[in-house]
Amino acid sequence: MSHSGSHHHREAAEHYEQAARHHREASKHHDAGNHEKAGYHAYVAHAHHTFAAQHAEEAEKHYATAHAPPF
Numbered sequence: 001m002s003h004s005g006s007h008h009h010r011e012a013a014e015h016y017e018q019a020a021r022h023h024r025e026a027s028k029h030h031d032a033g034n035h036e037k038a039g040y041h042a043y044v045a046h047a048h049h050t051f052a053a054q055h056a057e058e059a060e061k062h063y064a065t066a067h068a069p070p071f
Helices: 005-031 033-066
Strands: none
Touching: 005 033
16 A cells, blocks of 8 residues: 555544444344344454554554654
C-alpha cells in the first residue's frame, strides 16, 4: 500500500469502531438467544479486527521507513 501513515491510522480506527459495533450487536443477539445472528456479528467483528490490524501494521511500516530516527 502506498497510502500515508495518517490514512492507515484513520482506517484502523474506523475498523476498530465497526468491530465494536458488531460486538455490541453480537452481545444483544446472544442475550436474546439468537445465536445465528450473534455468530454472524462476531464473524464480521473479527474481519474488522483483521483489517484494523493490517492498517496498524502499515502505519508502523510507514513510520519505520519515513519518520523513524536513524540508528
